Amino acid sequence: MYKTINHTVYWYEVKGKGEPVVFLHGFTGTGGTWDTIAARLPEDLQSLTIDLPGHGRTESKMPKDMERFCGDLAELVESLQWKKVHLVGYSMGGRAALSFAVLYPGMVKSLTLESASPGLSDEKDKEERRQNDEQLAQRIQSDGVEAFVEFWENIPLFHTQKHLPEEVRHKIRTERLFQSAEGLAQSLQYMGTGAQPSWWDALQNLKVPVLLVAGGRDDKFTAINQSMKKQIPKAELTVVEGAGHAIHVEQPVVFGRIVSEFLKTV
Numbered sequence: 037m038y039k040t041i042n043h044t045v046y047w048y049e050v051k052g053k054g055e056p057v058v059f060l061h062g063f064t065g066t067g068g069t070w071d072t073i074a075a076r077l078p079e080d081l082q083s084l085t086i087d088l089p090g091h092g093r094t095e096s097k098m099p100k101d102m103e104r105f106c107g108d109l110a111e112l113v114e115s116l117q118w119k120k121v122h123l124v125g126y127s128m129g130g131r132a133a134l135s136f137a138v139l140y141p142g143m144v145k146s147l148t149l150e151s152a153s154p155g156l157s158d159e160k161d162k163e164e165r166r167q168n169d170e171q172l173a174q175r176i177q178s179d180g181v182e183a184f185v186e187f188w189e190n191i192p193l194f195h196t197q198k199h200l201p202e203e204v205r206h207k208i209r210t211e212r213l214f215q216s217a218e219g220l221a222q223s224l225q226y227m228g229t230g231a232q233p234s235w236w237d238a239l240q241n242l243k244v245p246v247l248l249v250a251g252g253r254d255d256k257f258t259a260i261n262q263s264m265k266k267q268i269p270k271a272e273l274t275v276v277e278g279a280g281h282a283i284h285v286e287q288p289v290v291f292g293r294i295v296s297e298f299l300k301t302v
Contacts, residue, residue, distance in 0.1 A: 037049070038093075039112060039115070041108040041111050041112060042104070042107070042108055042111075043096065043097045043098050044089060044094065044095070044096040044097070044098075044100060044108060045094065045095045045096070046086060046087065046094050046108065046112065047067070047086070047087045047092060047093035047094050048067065048084060048085065048086040048087070048112065049067060049083075049084070049085050049086075050082060050083070050084050050116070051074060051082060051083050052074075052077065052079070052081060052082035052083055053080075053082050054078075054079070054080040054081045054082050055080065055081050055082070055121075055122065055145070056081075056082050056083075056084055056113075056116070056118045056121045056122065057074075057077060057081050057082065057083050057084070057121065057122040057123075057124060057299065058083075058084045058086070058109070058113070058121045058122070058123050058124070058133075059073070059074060059083060059084065059085045059086075059124045059125075059129070060086070060088065060123070060124070060125040060126070060128075060129030060130070060132045060133050061085075061087075061088060061091070061126060061128075061129045062126045062127035062128045062129050062130075062151075062282070063127060063128045063220075063223060063224075064091070064185070064188065064211070064212040064215055064220065065091065065092075065126075065129075065211060065212075066087050066091055066092035066093075066211055066214065067085030067086050067087050067092065068085070068092075068211065069126075069211060069284070069285070070083070070085045070124075070284070071085070072284075072288045072292070073124075073284050073288060073291060073292050073295065076288075076289075076292035076293075076296060077292075077295075077296060077299070078296055078299065078300060081122075081299060084116075084121075086109075086112070088105065088128070088129065088132065088223070088227075089105055089219075089222070089223065089226075089227065090215075090216075090218075090219035090220055090221075090222045090223035090226075090227070091215060091219060091220075091223065092214065092215070096222075099222040099225065099226040100222075100226060100227065101226045101227060101231060101232070102131070102132060102135045102226075102227050102231070102232040102233070103135065103139065103233070105132060105227065106132065106135050106136045106139050106140065107139075109132075109136055110136070110139075110140050110143060113143060119143070120142075120143055120144060120145040121143060121144065121145060122144075122145050122146045122147075122148070122299055122302070123136060123137060123144055123146070123147050123148065124148040124150070124295060125148070125149055125150065125152060126150040126151060126152070126282065126284060127150070127151050127152060127281065127282075128223070128227065129152075130149040130150055130151065130152020130153075131152055131153060131154075131155065131227075131229065131232060132227070133147060133148075133149060133152070134147065134149060134152060134154060134235055135232065135233070135235065137242060137244065138235050138238045138241075138242075141241075141242075141243065141244070144244050145244060145302060146244050146245045146246070146247070146298070146299065146302040147242070147244055147245070147246045147247070148246075148247040148249065148295055148298060148299075149246065149247070149248050149249070149261075149264075150249045150250075150283055150284060150291070151249070151250055151251065151254060151257045151281045151282070151283065152248075152257075152261075153229065153257070153260045153264075154234060154235035154236045154238070154239060154264065155229055155232050155233060155234040155235055155236070156229060156230060156234055157234045157236045157237075161230075162230045162234070163230070164230070165228065165229050165230030166228070166230035166231060167230075168230070169224040169225065169228040169229075169230055169231070170224070170225060172224055173220075173221035173222075173224045173225050174221070175187075176217050176220050176221050176224075177217050177218065177221050180217055181212075181213060181215055181216065181217050181220070182213060184217075184220070185209065185212045185213055188212065189208075189209065189212070193254075193280070193281050194280065194281060194282070195280065196251070196253050196254075196279065196280030196281070196286060197280065197282065197285070197286065200285070200286060204285065208285065236267070239264060239267040239268045240267050240268070240269065242268050242269065242270070242271075243269070243270070244270065244302075245270045245271075245272075245298075245301070245302045246268050246270055246271040246272070247271075247272055247274065247294070247295070247298045248261040248264055248265055248268075248271055248272070248273040248274070249261075249273075249274050249275075249276065249283055249291070249294060249295075250273070250274075250275050250276070250283075251275070251276055251278075251279035251280045251281055251282075251283050251286070252275050252276060252277040252278060252279060253278065253279060253280045254279070254280050254281045257281065258275055261273050261275075272298075274294055276290055276291070276294070
């Protein structure tokens with residue numbers, strides 16, 4: 037269903053009954069990427085999936101940065117009369133979930149971060165990333181979504197997806213092609229890793245249980261998650277062997293079990 041919050045029309049779906057679990061997808065994804073995982077939740081949990089700004093069926097009259105999106109999500113959660121939620125986020129959605137937990141700690145019961153980071157703490161690194169994301173945004177707008185998807189699905193981060201069944205790869209590609217050039221460009225410019233605040237110094241203040249999940253074949257994010265685990269008081273890290281960046285896509289049964297078992301303990 038649709039809900040308008042601060043000049044943005046968000047598409048979201050709620051399924052099931054019980055304690056709410058909010059799922060946040062990655063760049064070029066939609067809420068639908070979580071359908072398989074949400075269906076595997078224990079029966080006493082309900083799911084909320086949402087298309088993030090610049091993605092899917094969500095439409096915004098103005099670009100949203102990470103903090104503004106978190107404010108909108110807080111309004112949506114309150115409108116559903118939920119006091120606290122479990123958050124599950126992948127990649128960009130993981131950065132959004134962590135941002136929400138830092139900004140609205142009283143609304144979070146637990147945090148599951150898949151292949152996510154707290155941003156960049158070094159200003160030179162942030163500026164370089166902003167410039168790279170700006171160039172990529174311009175490329176999307178000039179070349180179009182189809183050409184961008186052809187490039188994006190061939191970057192090293194997703195090389196492990198080459199071995200997925202054809203039907204799964206087709207679903208991922210269809211989801212990516214469903215996006216708009218303007219939406220993806222704005223997402224990079226306003227919610228990219230270089231654009232968002234660095235939350236490294238805030239990790240030590242997280243009071244809720246945190247599950248970090250990384251793919252064994254994703255060296256970069258395994259290392260980032262190992263560093264995060266050292267700074268988060270109640271963190272546990274699971275490295276899924278044989279998986280790359282998108283564990284919930286590459287090994288949905290394993291990922292679903294890991295998340296469900298974690299949620300049963302919090």
